[in-house]
Amino acid sequence: MEFLTDKAQPVNRKPMTFWERIYLINIFIGMWITLKHFFKKKVTVRYPEVERQFSENYRGMHILNRDEEGRENCTACGLCALACPAEAITMEAAERLPGEEHLYREEKYAARYEINMLRCIFCGLCEEACPKDAVYLSQSVVPASYKRKNFIYTKEDLLIPFPKKETKE
Amino acid sequence: MNPDIYSEIAEKATLSGILIGLSLVVAMYSTWAERKVAAYIQDRKGPDRAGWGGLLQPLADGGKLFFKEEITPAHAEKFLFILGPTIAMTLALMTGAVIPWSTEFSWGNSVINPLIADINIGYLYVLGVLSLGVYGMLLGSWASNNKWSLMGGIRAASQIISYEIPLGITLIAVFMISGSLKLDVIVAGQMDGYWNIVLQPIGFVIFLVCCFAETNRTPFDLPEAENELIGGYHSEYSSMKLGFFLFAEYVNIFITSVLLATLFFGGYDIPFVNDAKLTENLGMNTMAVLHFLVLFIKTCFFIFLFMWVRWTIPRFRYDQLMDLGWKRLLPLALFNLLITGFVILYFFN
Numbered sequence: 001m002e003f004l005t006d007k008a009q010p011v012n013r014k015p016m017t018f019w020e021r022i023y024l025i026n027i028f029i030g031m032w033i034t035l036k037h038f039f040k041k042k043v044t045v046r047y048p049e050v051e052r053q054f055s056e057n058y059r060g061m062h063i064l065n066r067d068e069e070g071r072e073n074c075t076a077c078g079l080c081a082l083a084c085p086a087e088a089i090t091m092e093a094a095e096r097l098p099g100e101e102h103l104y105r106e107e108k109y110a111a112r113y114e115i116n117m118l119r120c121i122f123c124g125l126c127e128e129a130c131p132k133d134a135v136y137l138s139q140s141v142v143p144a145s146y147k148r149k150n151f152i153y154t155k156e157d158l159l160i161p162f163p164k165k166e167t168k169e
Numbered sequence: 170m171n172p173d174i175y176s177e178i179a180e181k182a183t184l185s186g187i188l189i190g191l192s193l194v195v196a197m198y199s200t201w202a203e204r205k206v207a208a209y210i211q212d213r214k215g216p217d218r219a220g221w222g223g224l225l226q227p228l229a230d231g232g233k234l235f236f237k238e239e240i241t242p243a244h245a246e247k248f249l250f251i252l253g254p255t256i257a258m259t260l261a262l263m264t265g266a267v268i269p270w271s272t273e274f275s276w277g278n279s280v281i282n283p284l285i286a287d288i289n290i291g292y293l294y295v296l297g298v299l300s301l302g303v304y305g306m307l308l309g310s311w312a313s314n315n316k317w318s319l320m321g322g323i324r325a326a327s328q329i330i331s332y333e334i335p336l337g338i339t340l341i342a343v344f345m346i347s348g349s350l351k352l353d354v355i356v357a358g359q360m361d362g363y364w365n366i367v368l369q370p371i372g373f374v375i376f377l378v379c380c381f382a383e384t385n386r387t388p389f390d391l392p393e394a395e396n397e398l399i400g401g402y403h404s405e406y407s408s409m410k411l412g413f414f415l416f417a418e419y420v421n422i423f424i425t426s427v428l429l430a431t432l433f434f435g436g437y438d439i440p441f442v443n444d445a446k447l448t449e450n451l452g453m454n455t456m457a458v459l460h461f462l463v464l465f466i467k468t469c470f471f472i473f474l475f476m477w478v479r480w481t482i483p484r485f486r487y488d489q490l491m492d493l494g495w496k497r498l499l500p501l502a503l504f505n506l507l508i509t510g511f512v513i514l515y516f517f518n
Contacts (some may be wrong), residue, residue, distance in 0.1 A: 024374070025481060034210045034481045046216040 059124045059137040062115055062153070063160050067105055070162035073143035076110035083129035105132075111162035113155040117142045176279070184285050188265050196419035197227040199472060203419075206476040209273050231412070241410035246312040253309020254406065254413035260302045261420035267291050268427055269353035270464065272448075274457035277465045283457070284353055290345070291351040295428065296337060299383055302421065303329045306385075306392060307403045309414070313405035321401025326393035328382055331494035332389075336379035338502040339372045343432055343508040356436035364435040371505045375498055380429060382494070384421045387479040391487055426471035430464060437464040447482065 019025055045052050055061070065073045076093035094111035096104045103109075126135050145151060199222060208215025215224035266286040273282045288294060303326050310322025343365055344350055347358040359365060366373050379425060382389040393401035403414045430436060437460035439447070439476065448456045485493070 027478075030481045031477060035476065037212055038206075038209045040212055042209070042214050043212050046214070046217070 054139050058139055059061065059122045059127075060140045061117070061142045062120075062126070062158055063136050063138045064155065064158045065134050065136055066160060067163055069100075069102070071103060071105040072109055073105055073132045074110045074113065074114070075106045075108045075132055075134075077108075077131065079129040079131065080126035080135050081156065083125040084120075085123060085125060086121045087121045088116045088121075088135050089126060090114045090116075091151060113158065115153050115158065117151040117153055118148065180279075180281060181285055184281075184283060185266070187261050188270075188285060192262055192265055192420050192423055193416070195423045195472075199419040199422060200415075200429045201227050203476050203479075204471065206473065207480050210477075210480045213301050234412035235407050237408040239362025239410065239485045240405075242314060244284065244314040244404050246314070247403065249308045249312035250405075251410070253303070253305050253312060253402075254410045254417070254442060256308065257417040258300055258420075260298050260305065261417040261424070264295055264298045264421075264424045265427070267294050267352055268424070268431060269356055269436060271457045271461035272453070274454045280453075283461075287351075287353075289349075289351055291349075291353075292340060292355075292432075293350055295352075295424075296333070296340075299421070299425075299481070300329055300333050302417070305414075305417065309406070310402035313402075315405050317398045317400075318402050318404050321392045321394070321398045321404070324394075324398075325402060327383065328385075328389060328391060328490060328494075331491060332379045332382035332498070335375050335494065335498040336383065338499070338506055339369075339375045339379070340432070342369055342372050342506050345506075345509055345513055352431055356438065359435040360438045364433065364438070364440075366433045369433065369509070371501065371503070372509075373503065375502050376433065377429065377457060378493075378498060380425045381475070381478065382490075384425050384475070385418060386422065386475055388482040388485050389490060390479075390484060391490060394484065422472060422475050423468065426468045426475065427464070430467035434467050437461065439463050469486040 069075055076091050078093075080089060081087075081089040081091055090112070091110045091114070092112040093108055096107050096109055122137065124137050127137050142151070189443075204226070205215040205223070206493065216226040219225040220231045241247060267284070267288060270283040273280050275281070286294075306325040307322045310318040311323070313319075343355065346365065346368055347355040349355065350359075355365075381387075385392050391401075392398075395401075398404070403411055406414060439459065449458075451459070
C-alpha cells in the first residue's frame with residue numbers, strides 16, 4: 001500500500017501481553033501523566049485582570065485618528081463606508097466653518113461617524129481604504145454589552161482623546 | 170426513666186448532628202475540589218472568582234440549585250420520583266454512624282466515644298446501607314418514566330450487585346485477620362500490628378476497584394454516562410432533587426474514603442508513632458483531635474485519588490465492566506480469601 005505522506009504508522013495488532021491485560025500498570029502510567037500536568041504552568045489567562053497579548057497586526061476596535069495638533073484627520077470622503085463589505089459604517093459630512101480650524105484638518109469633516117460593531121467583521125478594509133490615515137483598527141476588543149444600541153459606536157467613542165492621555169489599551 | 174438515657178440521647182444526637190454537618194461540608198467542598206482537580210489536570214485554573222481561590226463557589230452552586238425551577242415530568246410517578254433522591258441522600262448520610270472517627274475524649278465529667286452506633290456487626294451495616302443506596306437511583310430512574318433514566322437505573326443496580334460480591338469477599342479476608350466486624354476493633358488491631366495494606370495488598374486493590382464501582386465514579390460511572398444516557402438516572406431531575414443525587418454521590422465518596430482509610434490504612438492510627446505513649450504525654454483530648462486530623466488527612470488523600478482517577482481514565486464499556494467484575498475480580502477475591510485463610514491456619518494457629 002502506498003502512503004500519501006511519510007507520517008503513516010502501522011497499527012500494532014499484536015495481542016496484548018499479560019501485563020498489558022492487567023491494565024493496572026497502564027492506569028498508573030496514565031495517572032503519572034495527569035499528575036505531571038497537575039503541577040505544570042497553567043494556560044488560563046484571568047481575563048478582566050490580565051489581557052492576552054495580541055499579535056502586532058491584530059485588528060480590533062476602530063479608532064479615529066488626529067494629527068499632531070489634535071485636529072481630526074477624517075474628511076468624510078466616505079471611502080471607508082464604500083470599502084466596508086459589511087456596510088457597518090455610516091457617516092454624514094459637514095463643512096468646516098471659520099474659527100473651527102483647530103478642530104478639523106481640512107475643509108470638510110464628518111459630523112456623524114458611526115460604526116455598528118455588530119455588523120463589523122474586522123477585516124480592516126476601511127483602514128486600507130482611508131486616504132487620510134484617519135481610521136485604524138486598534139489592539140483592543142469591543143466589550144460585551146446587554147443592549148444592541150450600545151454596539152453602535154459614535155464619533156465620540158471612536159476618536160482618540162486629545163491631548164493624548166495614557167489610556168489602558 | 171433513667172436520667173442517663175437522656176444524656177446519652179443528647180450525646181448521640183449531638184454526635185450525629187456533627188457527623189451530618191461534617192459529611193455535608195466535605196461533600197460541598199468535594200464539588201469545589203473536583204472542579205479544581207479537573208482544571209489543574211487539564212492545565213487550567215478552575216473556579217477562582219467566588220471568594221479566595223473560588224472557596225465560596227459551592228455556596229453559589231448550592232444557592233443556584235435551590236432557586237432553579239423544579240420540574241416534575243407529567244408522566245412521572247410523583248411519590249417515587251420524590252422518594253428517589255430522598256433515599257439516596259438519607260442512606261448516604263446514615264453510613265458514617267459506625268465509623269470510629271477518633272479515640273475517646275472527655276467532655277465535662279463524661280468520657281465520650283466519637284463512635285455513634287457501637288453495634289457489633291459494624292461493617293455489615295455499612296455494606297447494607299451502601300448497597301441500599303442503589304434503591305434511590307433505581308426508584309428515581311424508574312419513576313422518571315424515561316427510557317434513558319431507566320437504563321441508567323438498571324445499570325446502577327446490576328453494577329452495584331456485581332461489585333458487592335468481590336467487595337464482600339475481600340472484606341472477609343480483612344475480618345479474618347482482625348477477628349471482628351467492628352470497625353474500632355479493626356483499627357485497634359492495625360494500631361498494634363501492621364496496617365492491612367501490608368497484609369492484604371491484593372485485597373486493597375480489589376476493594377479500591379469495587380469502591381469506584383459502588384460510588385458510580387469514573388471509570389465505572391455507567392449509570393450516569395453523560396454521553397450515552399444523557400445523565401442516566403438523574404436526567405429528568407432538576408433543582409435541589411438533582412442536587413440531592415449529586416450530593417449523595419459526594420457524601421458516598423467521603424464515607425468510602427473514610428472506610429478505605431479505616432480498613433486498610435490504619436484508621437486514625439498515626440504512623441511510626443507509639444500512640445499509647447503519646448496519649449500519656451499529650452492527654453486524651455489533644456490526642457483525640459490529632460487522631461481525627463490524621464484520619465481526615467488520609468480521607469482527603471482518598472478523595473483526591475477518586476478525582477485523580479476520574480480525570481485520567483475513560484469510562485468502561487458495559488460488557489467490560491461485567492467481565493471485570495465477575496470474571497476477574499470475583500476469582501481473584503476468592504483466591505485472596507483462600508490464601509489468607511491458609512496462612513492464618515498454618516502459620517498463626
